[in-house]
Structures are given as C-alpha cells and as structure tokens.
Amino acid sequence: MRFVDEFRDAEQARALAARIAARCEPGRVYKFMEVCGGHTHTIYQHGLEDYLPEQVQLVHGPGCPVCVIPMGRVDDAIAIARRPEVILTSFGDMMRVPGGDGSFLDAKAAGADIRMVYSPLDALKIARQNPGRQVVFMAIGFETTAPSTAVTVQRAKAEGLANFSVFCNHVTIIPAIKAILDSPDQRLDGFLGPGHVSTVIGCEPYRFIAEHYRKPLVVAGFEPLDILHSIDMLLAQLGDGRCEVENQYSRVVPWDGNVTALKVLADVLELRPFFEWRGLGFISHSALKLTEAYADFDAERRFDVPGVRVADPQSCQCGEVLKGVLKPWECKVFGTACTPETPIGTCMVSPEGACAAYYNFGRFRRQRLLQVSAR
Amino acid sequence: MCLGIPGEVVEIMTDRPDLAQVDVSGVRRAINIGLLEPGEIGVGDWVLIHVGFALSKIDEAEARAAMDFLKSIGDAYTDELAALQNSKID
Numbered sequence: 001m002r003f004v005d006e007f008r009d010a011e012q013a014r015a016l017a018a019r020i021a022a023r024c025e026p027g028r029v030y031k032f033m034e035v036c037g038g039h040t041h042t043i044y045q046h047g048l049e050d051y052l053p054e055q056v057q058l059v060h061g062p063g064c065p066v067c068v069i070p071m072g073r074v075d076d077a078i079a080i081a082r083r084p085e086v087i088l089t090s091f092g093d094m095m096r097v098p099g100g101d102g103s104f105l106d107a108k109a110a111g112a113d114i115r116m117v118y119s120p121l122d123a124l125k126i127a128r129q130n131p132g133r134q135v136v137f138m139a140i141g142f143e144t145t146a147p148s149t150a151v152t153v154q155r156a157k158a159e160g161l162a163n164f165s166v167f168c169n170h171v172t173i174i175p176a177i178k179a180i181l182d183s184p185d186q187r188l189d190g191f192l193g194p195g196h197v198s199t200v201i202g203c204e205p206y207r208f209i210a211e212h213y214r215k216p217l218v219v220a221g222f223e224p225l226d227i228l229h230s231i232d233m234l235l236a237q238l239g240d241g242r243c244e245v246e247n248q249y250s251r252v253v254p255w256d257g258n259v260t261a262l263k264v265l266a267d268v269l270e271l272r273p274f275f276e277w278r279g280l281g282f283i284s285h286s287a288l289k290l291t292e293a294y295a296d297f298d299a300e301r302r303f304d305v306p307g308v309r310v311a312d313p314q315s316c317q318c319g320e321v322l323k324g325v326l327k328p329w330e331c332k333v334f335g336t337a338c339t340p341e342t343p344i345g346t347c348m349v350s351p352e353g354a355c356a357a358y359y360n361f362g363r364f365r366r367q368r369l370l371q372v373s374a375r
Numbered sequence: 376m377c378l379g380i381p382g383e384v385v386e387i388m389t390d391r392p393d394l395a396q397v398d399v400s401g402v403r404r405a406i407n408i409g410l411l412e413p414g415e416i417g418v419g420d421w422v423l424i425h426v427g428f429a430l431s432k433i434d435e436a437e438a439r440a441a442m443d444f445l446k447s448i449g450d451a452y453t454d455e456l457a458a459l460q461n462s463k464i465d
Binding site: 038041042045091092116117118119120121122124125141144145147148151196199200222223251252253254258260261264351352 | 378407409410411412423425426427428431433434437440441448450451454455463464
C-alpha cells in the first residue's frame with residue numbers, strides 16, 4: 001500500500017483494495033486484461049497497480065485505435081494526401097504515427113495538405129468550403145467513433161457532396177478480443193470491458209467470452225474507483241465459480257447499447273473480409289468499410305491506393321505490448337530510442353497507448369518503488 | 376479522440392433538430408445529436424460527446440465526475456478541448 005495518495009476517494013479505494021486482497025485465493029495469480037486504452041491511462045496515472053495485491057496482474061489490451069493501425073495504412077493515406085488536389089483530414093492523434101515513410105506531420109512538412117479536425121463533420125465542412133479540392137477523412141476508431149463517420153457519410157450523400165470521401169480504418173473490438181483469447185501465448189482470467197465502445201454495442205456481444213471461453217467480463221468505467229470496483233466484481237465471479245458479463249458502468253452504458261447508432265452503422269458500414277492489425281496480424285471480419293450504397297464516398301475506390309504491407313521496424317515490440325505479452329518497460333527501445341517525441345511504435349504515440357501512458361506516469365512510480373525496495 | 380467530454384445542452388436548434396448547442400467548461404459549441412433518440416434530450420440535460428457527436432445522455436453527477444477525471448489526465452484533455460473549441464460543425 002505504498003504511494004497511495006493523490007486521488008480523491010482514497011479511503012474508498014483502500015476499502016476496495018482490502019476486499020480485492022481478501023477475495024484472492026492464496027497461491028493463485030489472476031491476470032485481467034483491460035481492453036481499453038482509456039483504462040490503461042487511468043491505471044498508470046493513478047498507480048492503481050500499487051493498490052492491488054501482487055497476485056492480481058493487469059494486462060494491457062489492444063483497445064487503442066491509433067496503436068493498432070498498421071504502417072501500410074499510414075503510407076496509403078500519405079499516398080492519397082500527396083495528390084495535389086487532395087486535402088487529407090485527420091484526428092490529431094494520428095499526426096505523429098509513423099508509417100514506413102514518415103508520419104502525417106512529416107508529409108505535411110514536405111508539402112502535403114493535411115489538416116487536423118476534431119470531428120468528421122469538420123472535414124465535411126472543409127469539403128463544402130473547397131469545392132475545387134478532394135477532401136478525404138482519415139477515419140479511425142472502434143465502435144465509439146464509427147457511428148460519427150457513418151452519419152457524416154450519410155450527410156455527404158444527402159448533400160450530394162462529390163468532393164468528400166472517407167479512408168476507412170474503423171475496427172471492431174470483438175474480433176480482437178477473440179484473437180487474444182485464441183492466442184497461445186496469453187492466459188487470462190478475465191476482462192475489464194471497454195466503457196465507451198460498449199455505449200454503442202452494449203453488453204450482449206461479449207456473451208461468448210463468458211459462455212464459450214468461460215472468462216468473466218465486467219464493462220468498466222474510467223475513474224480509479226470504477227476500475228477497482230470492476231476488478232472486485234471479476235474476483236467475486238471467479239470466487240463463486242461464475243463466468244458472466246456484468247456492467248459496472250451502467251450509469252453510462254445501456255445493456256443494449258445505442259440502438260440508433262447501431263442502425264446508422266449497419267446502413268453505412270459493413271465488415272471487411274479481413275484487416276491487418278499492428279501486432280496482431282490479419283484478423284478476419286475485424287474492420288469496417290463503406291457499403292455498396294455509399295461506395296462513391298470510399299477513398300479506396302476513388303484513388304489509387306498502394307495497399308502495400310509494411311512490416312514493423314524490427315526493434316519495435318508494439319505487437320507484444322498490444323497483446324499484453326510484454327509490459328511497456330520490457331520493450332527493448334522503450335524510453336531510449338522510442339519516446340513520445342520520437343516514437344518508433346504506435347503505442348508511444350497515442351495518449352491511450354500503453355507505452356505513452358507508462359512513459360508519462362507509470363515509470364516514475366516504478367522508479368520510486370524500485371528505490372524503496374532497494375533500501 | 377477516444378475521450379468522452381461531458382457537455383450541458385443549452386439549446387436544441389429548431390431549424391436543425393439534429394444539432395444542439397452545448398456548454399463544455401464554459402465554451403459553447405454546436406454538436407450533433409442525431410445518434411440519440413429524437414426527443415431524448417432537452418435543455419439542461421447532460422451528454423457525453425465523442426468527436427462532435429452526443430453518444431449518450433448522462434446525469435449531472437456523472438458529468439461532474441467525468442469532467443474531474445478529464446481534468447486530472449492533463450495534456451490529452453487539454454488537446455481534446457482545444458480541438459473541440461476549434462470545431463465549428465453545422
């Protein structure tokens with residue numbers, strides 16, 4: 001219980017921590033994966049691992065949409081952006097993600113017209129204001145952001161905007177979780193389910209994890225107490241011999257998700273046969289593309305896209321970090337060759353990436369912890 | 376991008392029922408409410424905003440807790456808020 005200080009409700013946290021410790025069977029190690037990068041951020045920022053008994057280990061998952069974009073897709077986007085008629089629009093999170101031939105920021109410095117936007121609707125506005133240019137939106141994200149892209153494409157079609165298209169890189173969380181469950185190098189005891197994704201998809205899609213794989217899953221909120229509470233709920237299930245899907249974040253996540261958003265998604269986007277994930281390789285039915293009805297707005301049909309697969313740099317171990325096989329500090333280049341200023345891998349770029357979160361918060365705690373242990 | 380930002384609805388735009396004006400930390404911005412059920416929210420309600428879209432209705436206590444959480448994470452939130460402030464959707 002060292003370094004338990006700064007966050008509010010510390011007393012409640014200590015009470016939860018005591019209950020968590022009491023639920024652990026002696027000699028058993030519990031490995032829980034937090035799927036969502038937002039959870040990883042909270043865990044490192046508040047040093048939640050310091051609250052947990054050593055028997056309870058948190059494993060970081062693939063739920064950072066920036067982190068899982070393979071280098072080849074960054075290169076494809078840059079190839080589109082280099083065309084003189086194109087304005088490429090992107091969320092700020094993507095700007096420093098390295099491709100095989102530099103990042104969006106590098107391409108922008110070299111003359112490509114790449115603009116940061118907060119919302120796909122901002123990209124649509126740029127298209128309206130620049131009728132002589134082709135405006136392409138670099139769409140990324142899980143089910144949290146995919147409905148927003150879908151609504152934007154519906155609007156573009158309704159307005160007949162011929163100079164707007166989407167380079168679609170939306171991914172879906174369920175196949176990634178399944179890939180991890182099927183992976184031989186990872187043994188997990190349960191999952192903290194992603195909070196915001198579940199706002200859209202609800203809790204029902206996780207049922208196979210409990211029923212088929214016999215692992216409990218608790219959809220968790222983002223505050224420190226939410227995460228501790230969810231860990232307590234996972235341990236309670238294991239103690240009772242139950243494997244269920246439970247919703248700790250019911251104050252935001254409805255069990256059935258956002259039905260309107262799911263309808264819009266189904267209208268505009270459909271599953272690709274397969275998609276490459278950084279570190280996880282090709283996963284079938286794990287990403288979205290525009291449906292036939294909206295094919296005119298698909299940048300991959302409008303422009304020649306190289307579509308070349310680019311292997312990650314040999315030194316980069318983002319793949320192992322994304323699968324939870326390695327902790328950030330176990331990567332060979334962590335904090336030396338790879339830092340948030342000069343990232344080699346995606347996990348160091350996004351604030352939700354495990355490496356960036358650990359670099360910004362966790363490593364100081366760990367250093368302190370190691371110093372104290374050495375005394 | 377993944378951060379959900381709480382905002383208080385201050386106006387539903389009558390000519391554009393898919394848009395609402397919200398107040399986020401004192402900044403007034405238009406957001407899209409087309410992913411919520413028609414009539415699900417009104418003035419004074421709180422919503423969680425992702426990339427310019429309200430994705431869920433939340434209560435005020437949750438909004439305050441979410442805002443405290445966002446402020447605690449520092450740069451990532453500041454960047455997201457700055458991006459929202461520059462966003463002028465219509």
